[in-house]
Amino acid sequence: MQYGAGPQILRDITFTLAPGSFHFLVGRSGAGKSSLLKLMYLGLRPTSGIVSLFGRDVASLDRADYPAIRRRVGVVFQDFRLIEHLSALDNVALPLRVAGVRESDIRRHCSELLAWVGLADQLNALPATLSGGQQQRVAIARAVIARPNLLLADEPTGNVDDVIGLRLMYLFEELNKLGTTVVVATHNDALVSRFTHRQLRLEQSTVRIFDPAQPGPGRGPQSPYATPATAASPEPA
Amino acid sequence: MRLRSDLPLNRDAAARFLPWILGFMVYLAALAVGAAMVVDRLADRWQTGLTGNLTVEVPFDPDLGVAEKSLLLDRIIDLLSATPGVAGTTLLDDREIARLLEPWLGVSASELDIPLPALIAVTLRPDARLDRGQLQRDLTALQPGARVDDHGAWIDDALAFLDGLKLLAALLTGLVLVATALTIVFVTRTGLSIHRHVIEIVHLMGAPDAYIAQQFQTQSLRLGLIGGVFGTLLAAATLYGADYLLRVTGPFLAETAGNVAGDSAMAPDQAGGGLGVHVKLLAWQWGVIAMLPFAATLIAMISARWTVLRSLARRL
Numbered sequence: 005m006q007y008g009a010g011p012q013i014l015r016d017i018t019f020t021l022a023p024g025s026f027h028f029l030v031g032r033s034g035a036g037k038s039s040l041l042k043l044m045y046l047g048l049r050p051t052s053g054i055v056s057l058f059g060r061d062v063a064s065l066d067r068a069d070y071p072a073i074r075r076r077v078g079v080v081f082q083d084f085r086l087i088e089h090l091s092a093l094d095n096v097a098l099p100l101r102v103a104g105v106r107e108s109d110i111r112r113h114c115s116e117l118l119a120w121v122g123l124a125d126q127l128n129a130l131p132a133t134l135s136g137g138q139q140q141r142v143a144i145a146r147a148v149i150a151r152p153n154l155l156l157a158d159e160p161t162g163n164v165d166d167v168i169g170l171r172l173m174y175l176f177e178e179l180n181k182l183g184t185t186v187v188v189a190t191h192n193d194a195l196v197s198r199f200t201h202r203q204l205r206l207e208q209s210t211v212r213i214f215d216p217a218q219p220g221p222g223r224g225p226q227s228p229y230a231t232p233a234t235a236a237s238p239e240p241a
Numbered sequence: 242m243r244l245r246s247d248l249p250l251n252r253d254a255a256a257r258f259l260p261w262i263l264g265f266m267v268y269l270a271a272l273a274v275g276a277a278m279v280v281d282r283l284a285d286r287w288q289t290g291l292t293g294n295l296t297v298e299v300p301f302d303p304d305l306g307v308a309e310k311s312l313l314l315d316r317i318i319d320l321l322s323a324t325p326g327v328a329g330t331t332l333l334d335d336r337e338i339a340r341l342l343e344p345w346l347g348v349s350a351s352e353l354d355i356p357l358p359a360l361i362a363v364t365l366r367p368d369a370r371l372d373r374g375q376l377q378r379d380l381t382a383l384q385p386g387a388r389v390d391d392h393g394a395w396i397d398d399a400l401a402f403l404d405g406l407k408l409l410a411a412l413l414t415g416l417v418l419v420a421t422a423l424t425i426v427f428v429t430r431t432g433l434s435i436h437r438h439v440i441e442i443v444h445l446m447g448a449p450d451a452y453i454a455q456q457f458q459t460q461s462l463r464l465g466l467i468g469g470v471f472g473t474l475l476a477a478a479t480l481y482g483a484d485y486l487l488r489v490t491g492p493f494l495a496e497t498a499g500n501v502a503g504d505s506a507m508a509p510d511q512a513g514g515g516l517g518v519h520v521k522l523l524a525w526q527w528g529v530i531a532m533l534p535f536a537a538t539l540i541a542m543i544s545a546r547w548t549v550l551r552s553l554a555r556r557l
Contacts, residue, residue, distance in 0.1 A: 146446075
């Protein structure tokens, strides 16, 4: 992966996310975590190599196929990317609205979920009036509201205190238990070390899989140095 | 139709000025269409008004005496009265003829010592089927040089002129509608550019392009109706105003135009209604004008949708 004529920021990466798996994506800032996530939510096309989502090669996708695939992917953006003129409730409702869910159901689901993340009193608040942590929780609620098959979270606990951070991690684990494949990008080592999930470690533009349950570097479902291609292929859960 | 919007289109500058532009466009289109319809009715009226009339021109031999002249005219009037389809005849007196010639010969035309022909205004029955050729032959037999003028050339010219006006009005209406579409294309492109971040988010949430197009369409519907209805009301008021003005100034216009046309045949028919230029539209014509804001709104919606789908197709 490279931007324009810039240096290759991701190369020689090969991994497969099994359906229903839970991975941390770790690495120093600038290592390419966000770019790797972008490749996985169709925010970028790879400059070379193959990315396959739900069994389909992204390069073979037509523009008209994107919406259906994107609806199966929930994303928590590092900078939240809430829509500023919409209330917390309407922001969370967006994935359901674009999917054509009935308005009465939308309201019920969204207020329940916002209450669950502790924002019951902020349903009609605009993002600008919310604290960073509150905005982050709205962003997370939006990412999970439509029960995606794949959840990609970029530093989802960066702006909240440890208690809420853990609570959000438990939310991700709940979703994971229901079958959602989860990838949480973070550079919070303390948080990572509290869980035993596999880690995708981005170092020097390439990825190594580390499994805390089986100590020793380089262990994982595939050799990290296999082929010069990028492959992220979570199968449908 | 979903009226809530994920894009803050209502806050764009476009939301403020678009109703004005659309209103103005619809106003112009309504005036052009109204004018075309007025012209159309006028053409009908002139045609029926003038085809119900003939003028017979009788030149005299300068040496002819007054009694002989009078006798000849009586015989011609008898002939005309006996012709099937003729409802009545009026012999124009010298003063009237002088008045008709005034625009060409000046005020003192009657003082010039030139032989003036006699003019006989002939009124036809509405359903008359006059054999003009036969009449002309009969007249020539009585007085060589006598001529039947059924205003055919004048009507053809006038109708060609009116057709030109109608074409112009149609062209203007077409241009206004094209300008409306182009304005919407431009405004929609601006909107897509202003809100590209929000659109990207909505896309990433899995929205198809049609979902985004829908929001621009809804905006066009709202602003188009607001502007269009106001534009149409204003145009209706203008047409009424024009009708009022014409009714006030009508008699004066008729006199002027009558002089210019030099044609007495127009006068009796138009005496009450000026030139016959009424801005009175029929119910169906008002109906067509009332459809204009909706047509413009439809064009705006289609333009918006087309622009969004085309622009987004070029993005990732």
